[in-house]
Amino acid sequence: MIDASISCNDELIRAQRVARHKCCALVFAQLCALFTKRFLYFVRNWPQLFGQVLVPLALLIAIAYVSKTWVKPTGMKDSGRMFSVATFGPSRIPVKVEHRSPLVNAYIDIVSKGPEAKVYELGPNDNLTIWVDQLPRLMPAPGFGAIFAQDAVEVLYNKEAYHSSPVSINAYDNARLKVETNASDGIIRTHLHAYLPANSTGKSSFRHVLSQKDVDKSLGLFLVLALTLVTSPFVIFLVEERVSKFAHQQSLTGISPIVFWTSSFLFDFLFYSIVCACFLAVFIICGWMEGYLGFVILLFALYFWSCVPFIYAISFIFSSPSKANVFLILWQLVAAYAAMMSVVFFTLGEMIRSRLIEMIRSLLLCLLPSFALGNATVTVGTVSAEKLAPNILWEWDMLGRAITFMLIFGCFSSLLFLAFQFKIVRYCCFQLWNSRHQRRSDSSVTHEDDEKAKAEERVDVQQSDDDLALEVKNLCKMYGHLRAVDGLTLGVRSSECFGLLGANGAGKTTTFDILTGQSFATSGTARIGKQDVTKQICIGYCPQFDALLLDLTGRESLQILARMHGFPHPADITDVVLRVVGMTDHADKLVRYCSGGQRRKISVGLAILAPTRIIILDEPTAGIDPKARREIWTALSIIRDNSETALLLTSHSMDECEALCSRIAILHRGRLVAIGTSQQLKSRFGNSYTITMVAPRVESRDAVIDAVKEAFPGAVLKTPKGSLTLSLKWQIPKSESDRWSSLFRKVQTLAASLGVVDFCVTQSSLEETFLRLSVDS
Numbered sequence: 001m002i003d004a005s006i007s008c009n010d011e012l013i014r015a016q017r018v019a020r021h022k023c024c025a026l027v028f029a030q031l032c033a034l035f036t037k038r039f040l041y042f043v044r045n046w047p048q049l050f051g052q053v054l055v056p057l058a059l060l061i062a063i064a065y066v067s068k069t070w071v072k073p074t075g076m077k078d079s080g081r082m083f084s085v086a087t088f089g090p091s092r093i094p095v096k097v098e099h100r101s102p103l104v105n106a107y108i109d110i111v112s113k114g115p116e117a118k119v120y121e122l123g124p125n126d127n128l129t130i131w132v133d134q135l136p137r138l139m140p141a142p143g144f145g146a147i148f149a150q151d152a153v154e155v156l157y158n159k160e161a162y163h164s165s166p167v168s169i170n171a172y173d174n175a176r177l178k179v180e181t182n183a184s185d186g187i188i189r190t191h192l193h194a195y196l197p198a199n200s201t202g203k204s205s206f207r208h209v210l211s212q213k214d215v216d217k218s219l220g221l222f223l224v225l226a227l228t229l230v231t232s233p234f235v236i237f238l239v240e241e242r243v244s245k246f247a248h249q250q251s252l253t254g255i256s257p258i259v260f261w262t263s264s265f266l267f268d269f270l271f272y273s274i275v276c277a278c279f280l281a282v283f284i285i286c287g288w289m290e291g292y293l294g295f296v297i298l299l300f301a302l303y304f305w306s307c308v309p310f311i312y313a314i315s316f317i318f319s320s321p322s323k324a325n326v327f328l329i330l331w332q333l334v335a336a337y338a339a340m341m342s343v344v345f346f347t348l349g350e351m352i353r354s355r356l357i358e359m360i361r362s363l364l365l366c367l368l369p370s371f372a373l374g375n376a377t378v379t380v381g382t383v384s385a386e387k388l389a390p391n392i393l394w395e396w397d398m399l400g401r402a403i404t405f406m407l408i409f410g411c412f413s414s415l416l417f418l419a420f421q422f423k424i425v426r427y428c429c430f431q432l433w434n435s436r437h438q439r440r441s442d443s444s445v446t447h448e449d450d451e452k453a454k455a456e457e458r459v460d461v462q463q464s465d466d467d468l469a470l471e472v473k474n475l476c477k478m479y480g481h482l483r484a485v486d487g488l489t490l491g492v493r494s495s496e497c498f499g500l501l502g503a504n505g506a507g508k509t510t511t512f513d514i515l516t517g518q519s520f521a522t523s524g525t526a527r528i529g530k531q532d533v534t535k536q537i538c539i540g541y542c543p544q545f546d547a548l549l550l551d552l553t554g555r556e557s558l559q560i561l562a563r564m565h566g567f568p569h570p571a572d573i574t575d576v577v578l579r580v581v582g583m584t585d586h587a588d589k590l591v592r593y594c595s596g597g598q599r600r601k602i603s604v605g606l607a608i609l610a611p612t613r614i615i616i617l618d619e620p621t622a623g624i625d626p627k628a629r630r631e632i633w634t635a636l637s638i639i640r641d642n643s644e645t646a647l648l649l650t651s652h653s654m655d656e657c658e659a660l661c662s663r664i665a666i667l668h669r670g671r672l673v674a675i676g677t678s679q680q681l682k683s684r685f686g687n688s689y690t691i692t693m694v695a696p697r698v699e700s701r702d703a704v705i706d707a708v709k710e711a712f713p714g715a716v717l718k719t720p721k722g723s724l725t726l727s728l729k730w731q732i733p734k735s736e737s738d739r740w741s742s743l744f745r746k747v748q749t750l751a752a753s754l755g756v757v758d759f760c761v762t763q764s765s766l767e768e769t770f771l772r773l774s775v776d777s
Contacts, residue, residue, distance in 0.1 A: 008579045009638040015573040016611040016643070020566035030255050033563035034263035037552070041237055042271075044551045044590075052233045053275055056226035060282045063222055083166040083190040090116035091143030094131065098124040099150040107146060107175035116140065144168035166190050219288060220377030223279075224336055224370045227300075230275050231307050232328040234268050238315035239324050245547030246557075248518060249606060253564040254538030257421055261312070268308060276300045289384040295393055299376050302406040306369035307332065309413035316420040336370035365405040372409075376402040468527075469494045469614045469646035470515070475524035477510055477670075484510040486670035488524070492614065497640045497647040499657040502667035503774045508650045509544055511667075512618050515648075516541050529613050540610030540645075544618040546599040547606075550592035554583055554602040557591065561606055577605040580635045582628045596623045604632055608639060615639070617649040621656060633659055654767040664766075666773050673773050678766050683740070685773055686764030688731050691715070691747055694757040695726045704728060704754050711750050726757070734764075 021029050093111050097104050112119050118140075122131060132142060144164045145156040155172050157164035170190045177188055241247045250260065280296070283289060289296055311328060318324035342360075365372045376399050383393055393399045470492040477485040485507045492498040502508045513519045515526055515533055526533045541547075548557060558577055562570035578584045581601040591599060604620050620636075621629040637660060640647055651657055657664055658678045665675040674681055691708065695701045708715055708730055715730040732743075744761050751759040764772075 008576065009635045010642070012573075012576050012580055012608070012635070013638065013642050015567075015576050018568065020611070021568060022566070026566045027256075027259055029563045029566060030253075030259050031263050033560045034250075034260065035267060036556075036563075037549070037560050038237070038264070038267045040556060041549070041551050048233055048236070052230055053278075056229045056275070057278055057282075059222060059226055060279060063219070064282055064286045081192045083163055083170055083192065085111055085114040085117070085167060085171050088114055088143060088163065088167045090140035092118045092120060092140055094120045094122060094128060094142060094145040094156070096122040096124075096126065096128050096145075096147040099148060101148065102179050103153070103175055104148050106178040107148075107172065110174050110178070111144075111171050144171070146172060166192070218378075219381050220374040221337075221340070223377050224374045225333060226279065227303055227373065228329060228332040228336075228370060230272060231304070231311065232325050232332060234308065235311050235315050235318075235324045235328055236321040238264070238312060239318050239321040241549060242315065243319050243321075244549055245543060245545070246549040248516070249541065249547045249561065250564060252516060252537065252539050252541050253561060253610070254536060255564050256536070261421065264312070265308065269304060272304050272308075289380055292380050292384045292390055292393075295380050295390070295399065296377070298403075299373055299380070299399075302403060302410075303369055303373045306372075306406040306410040306413065309410060309417045310369075313413055313417040313420050331368075332370040336368050336374060339364040339368055339371045340374055362401065362405070365402055366409060369406055369409055372402040372406050467494050468492065469496075469644075470498075470526070470528055470648060472511075472515075472526045473524055475511070475514065475526055476522045477507070477514060477519070478522040483670050485514070485521070488667075488670070488672055490665055490672060490675065492646045492648055494613065494644045494646050495640060496662045497636065497649065497660045499661035499664040500648065500650045500667065501657065501664060501770055502650070505669075506667040506774075507670040508667060509618060510670075512541075512543070512616055512650070515539075515616060516543075538610070539612045540607040540615035542603045542607035542615075542617045542620050544622075546603045548591045548599060548602060551590065553588050553590055554578070554594065554598070554605070555587040557602060558605055558609060561609060565610060573609065577609050580608065580631070581605045582631055597625060597628070600624050601628060601632075608635060612645065614646045614648060617647065619651050620649060621651070621653065629656075636660055654765065654770065658766055666770060668774050682763045682766060682769050685769045686734060687772055688734050688764050688768075689738075689743060690718075690762045690764075691730045691732060691759070692762075693728050693751060693754075693759045695728060696755050696757055698724060698726065700754070701726065701728065704756060707750060707754055711746065 020026070091114065093114075095104070095108055095111075108119055108121065111117060120131075122128060128147065141158065141160075143158055143161055144167055146168070147154040147156065153172065155168045157168045167190075170188060173188045177183065251257070276297075279300075280293065283293060283296065314324060314328065318327070361375075365375065379398050379402075380393060383390070383398070468491045470490075472488055472490050475485050475488040476483065488507070488511060490498075500508050500511070510519070514521050515528070516539065517533055517537060520534065528537050528539060531537055552560070555574055555578065558574040559570045562573050567573050575584075578587045581604050583598065583601045583605065586594065586598055589598075591602065594602070600621070600623050604617070607615050607617055607620070617636075621632055624632065633656065636647060636649075639645055640660070640662075647660070649657075649660065661678065663675065663677055664681060666673055666681070674685055676684065691712075693704055693708070695704045705717060705728065708728075709717075712730070712732050714733045716732075718729040718731055719725065719727070740761075740763070747759060747761050
């Protein structure tokens, strides 16, 4: 079994040394890997399609059904509509009387019989315009009325009420008829009829109550809902990938952010285009906006440009995919509908000046792409219904303003996204934000006590070695007034395994976050090779918590990163890594169904897969069974001994550190208090020795105990006095003048004189040394 494991590890070393893709071939391989990742996630989350595709399509199909069923076909004969006071509905009716006559009385008598009609009689000195302006903004609104002068009668109507004009004329005609014939009531009826062509049957359906013009105008409202349901779920994958840290794992392959996000943009655009093509098919079948579909396609494209960068930027704010999705639906849908209703309300009510209305409209168009899309689509629908020339849609008051603001919002969203994503932008923002605090914190540094200064003098750091895989100088990280990392300086050579030990909260994970680019140092520098960690770096990394996408298998995760590293045969090296970490039998299981130990093995596999100068491992074998732990130790040892790759690991297992690490550093409260090999640390900082002797028989136990006590006055017997065991153990305090050779020679002489069966002298264990430095330093 050991020989097979070693052979497998040798195969991993050989596989990492193969020539990898470069330049265009590498970019193409990375794009293929990213598209594969998105496609696999898309397939395994197919229920999401119901809300993202089927519901919007069902909505448009429902509108198509309503259009076919309820819209009046061109030329259909209407059953007729009668216009009279009785059918008009609730209204306020102003009647200005400048000359009293029987016609006035007859008119007031007829209009007052309307349902909920309120007649207001004004005198000759009343100003009708002022009266209308001073009416409370309550329903019902003024519907129609009349002005009776001495020589003429002027009938009034409300231009916002479609039937106001014929009803007003009908009321006047009936008043005249009543006066002329002395009839008790007028009998003039006004009807409106539309006629079919001569070859038509002349039949009509009571369901045909809408016109095609109404449908075209209302499509904008439904398109806002449909496209919101299509685009908002884009954020779900982005948040899930970022929160799981799998996106960070991909960035550590050295992939360019431009390539990474271009693939995401292209995949979303392809999906969006397919859905929009289905929408356009419904448009064509139903004959909606015929001759104007080019503008509809333009609006679809502009909506994608304005919304998707904002969605990408928003994904960095939320840690819950569902919350991010709900927020985007509220922003795109609810806010847009509320804005539409507000503008319509202000416009119809004439409550504020038209110039202010236009300013509000422009502001909403700039802030809400959904509102811009809805307004623009209504405009196209109106022009289409009126059969106007398409060229007028390019005017500023038609589509020009909406197109401009959608372009502006897209540019703004892109800049916001760049600020969140690109490391150089985030680093510059961090430096600007941190500069003042850094000056304040630098001035507040005080001298440590003498004991810590002595410990710091013992730190052995190679700062001028050109063979360093990792070089850290004066690294400091502040969280408010807390120094999580305080002046850390160390170097890791190629082909070296360097251990970083420390109690919880000592600053190990914070240091790793800085080295892997997840956060920025308040001050100091860190370089991997010659590359500053604030730039785009390429390393292998096994984080403390598994950075895996739950909807991929272990094999798929490894193959995706292998492609992104540029391996020409990713399946081959993936099989090797799976054998190394002992995951061959479970390689095709989804990560969400893997146990904690299996996920840990995959994380270690992702780290050792990387052909980089350094591999960083944060508690790599935590939660792994002893057999697999030994196999991983063997693999790491072979990587250390047979390649130029350095290993930087942290662990709470002292056995793991002694088995793997060439040198070990100990952190305490963010400061480096000791560094050296395991033996050097035990020799320098161990505070005791342990002596074990095996007495020849029970009767001689007391003599051995007394002899050791006389030879070593400070010795403390650790074996219980009442015990009958022949193995006796003492702990002897260590002084600065003690030498290992002298102590061993002295114990050897004592053992020979006592005739003991066996004896040994040991130093403090690494764990004891670590505990001492973590408490006393």
